[in-house]
Amino acid sequence: MKLYTYFRSSAAYRVRIALNLKGLDYEAVPVHLLKDGGEQLSASYRKINPSALVPALQDERGTLTQSMAILEYLEETHPDVxxxxxxxxxxxxxxxxxxxxxxxxxxxNNLRVLRYLVHTFGISEEAKTEWYRHWVSDxxxxxxxxxxxxxxxxxxxHGETPTLADCFLVPQVFNAQRFNIDLAPYPNVARINANCTQLPAFAHAHPSQQPDAE
Amino acid sequence: MKLYTYFRSSAAYRVRIALNLKGLDYEAVPVHLLKDGGEQLSASYRKINPSALVPALQDERGTLTQSMAILEYLEETHPDVxxxxxxxxxxxxxxxxxxxxxxxxxxxNNLRVLRYLVHTFGISEEAKTEWYRHWVSDxxxxxxxxxxxxxxxxxxxHGETPTLADCFLVPQVFNAQRFNIDLAPYPNVARINANCTQLPAFAHAHPSQQPDAE
Incomplete structure (x- = not known):
C-alpha cells in the first residue's frame, strides 16, 4: 500500500495510526502542502485525489481518499486487529x-481555510489564532x-482497546497542543490521549517520526 | 424513532432522506436554529446532543448524533432497503x-461559522456570500x-439505486441552489440530483415539506 501523506496533516496522521495498529506495511509518499504553493494542488496529485487534499491510499483495488472512508475500508479489508x-x-x-x-x-482549521481568512478577509495573525483556538476549544x-x-x-x-475514534482524537489533540490549548477542562480527552500516545502504533505515527518531518 | 430536526438543516435533511428510503416511520421534533438565539443551544437540547447541533436520532437503543454515524447505524439496523x-x-x-x-x-457554511465571520470578523454580507459560494463551488x-x-x-x-452518497449530495445541491450557484459545470452532480429529486423519498424529505417549514 502507498499512503500519500504530509507529516503534519491531521487527516493523514489518523490513517497512519490505523495502519500501525493493524500492523500493515505501507510506503509513505510525501506531499508537501507548503512547498511550491502546495504540491497537493499540482495536476499530477489531482489525478490521485481530485479534492487536492491528503491523505490518499492506494492498494491493489484502487485509490481511496477521505480519512474516514479509508479507515472504514481498512477495518473491512483487514479485520484481524x-x-x-x-x-x-x-x-x-x-x-x-x-x-x-x-x-x-x-x-x-485546515490550511486552505486559514489561507482564505488571511488572503481574502485580511485578518490578522492574532485573529487567525483566535479563530483556530475557538473551534478547537468548542x-x-x-x-x-x-x-x-x-x-x-x-x-x-470506546472500551479498553483503541478504535477508529482514538485515531481521530489523538491528531486533534496534537493540533490543540501546537496552539497551546490547555487540556485541563477536558479530562476524558486528556486521559484517553495519554493512554493512546504510550502505544507504539500511535508514537510511530506522530508527525515528528515521519520521513518528511521538518 | 424521534428525529430532532430543522427543516433547512442540511445534515437533518440527509437523515430524513435515508429514513424515507428505508420506509421507516419517525416523529419529527423541530429544533429551531434561529428562534430565541437558537433552540439547539438550550440546556435541554444539549442533554440530547452536547454538540448543540441537529440532527439527533433517538430509538429504543439510545441517542445518536452526527448524520454520517446515524446513516451507517440505520444501514446496519435496517438493512432491508x-x-x-x-x-x-x-x-x-x-x-x-x-x-x-x-x-x-x-x-x-454552517450557521455558527457564518455567525462568527459576521460577528467577530465583521465581514460584509457580500463577503459572507462570496465565502459561501467559494466553498460550495470548490x-x-x-x-x-x-x-x-x-x-x-x-x-x-454509485450504481442504479440510491446510496448514502445521494443522501448527502441532494441537500448540498439544495444549499447551492439557494445561493444561485449554476450547476452547469457539474454535469454528473446535476444529473444525479435530478434523478434523486424525482423519487418520493427525496421529495418528502425536502425542507419545504417539513412540519416546521416557514
Missing amino acids: PLMPPDPLGRARVRELCQIVACDIHPL GLAALEAHLARDPGAADFC | PLMPPDPLGRARVRELCQIVACDIHPL GLAALEAHLARDPGAADFC
Whole structure:
C-alpha cells in the first residue's frame, strides 16, 4: 500500500495510526502542502485525489481518499486487529466521535481555510489564532461532553482497546497542543490521549517520526 | 424513532432522506436554529446532543448524533432497503463522496461559522456570500471530478439505486441552489440530483415539506 501523506496533516496522521495498529506495511509518499504553493494542488496529485487534499491510499483495488472512508475500508479489508466494537450502537458511538473531529473541528482549521481568512478577509495573525483556538476549544468541549456521558468510554474512547475514534482524537489533540490549548477542562480527552500516545502504533505515527518531518 | 430536526438543516435533511428510503416511520421534533438565539443551544437540547447541533436520532437503543454515524447505524439496523453497495471498494467510494460533503463543504457554511465571520470578523454580507459560494463551488468541483472519473457513477452516485452518497449530495445541491450557484459545470452532480429529486423519498424529505417549514 502507498499512503500519500504530509507529516503534519491531521487527516493523514489518523490513517497512519490505523495502519500501525493493524500492523500493515505501507510506503509513505510525501506531499508537501507548503512547498511550491502546495504540491497537493499540482495536476499530477489531482489525478490521485481530485479534492487536492491528503491523505490518499492506494492498494491493489484502487485509490481511496477521505480519512474516514479509508479507515472504514481498512477495518473491512483487514479485520484481524478490530478497531470497531461489535455492536451497532457501539459502532455508532465510535463514528459519532470520529465525525465530531472530522466535521466540526478540523475542517475549520485546515490550511486552505486559514489561507482564505488571511488572503481574502485580511485578518490578522492574532485573529487567525483566535479563530483556530475557538473551534478547537468548542470541539474539544463537545468531545468531552460526549465522552463524559457515555459509560462506553474507558481507557480509550470506546472500551479498553483503541478504535477508529482514538485515531481521530489523538491528531486533534496534537493540533490543540501546537496552539497551546490547555487540556485541563477536558479530562476524558486528556486521559484517553495519554493512554493512546504510550502505544507504539500511535508514537510511530506522530508527525515528528515521519520521513518528511521538518 | 424521534428525529430532532430543522427543516433547512442540511445534515437533518440527509437523515430524513435515508429514513424515507428505508420506509421507516419517525416523529419529527423541530429544533429551531434561529428562534430565541437558537433552540439547539438550550440546556435541554444539549442533554440530547452536547454538540448543540441537529440532527439527533433517538430509538429504543439510545441517542445518536452526527448524520454520517446515524446513516451507517440505520444501514446496519435496517438493512432491508440497502443504501450501501456490497463490496468494500464500493462502500469506500460511497463514504468518500459523503465525506466530501460532510467535511469539505458543509462545515464551512454552517450557521455558527457564518455567525462568527459576521460577528467577530465583521465581514460584509457580500463577503459572507462570496465565502459561501467559494466553498460550495470548490466542493462541487471536487465531487464532480470524483464522480466523473469513477465507472461506478451511474443514475445515482454509485450504481442504479440510491446510496448514502445521494443522501448527502441532494441537500448540498439544495444549499447551492439557494445561493444561485449554476450547476452547469457539474454535469454528473446535476444529473444525479435530478434523478434523486424525482423519487418520493427525496421529495418528502425536502425542507419545504417539513412540519416546521416557514
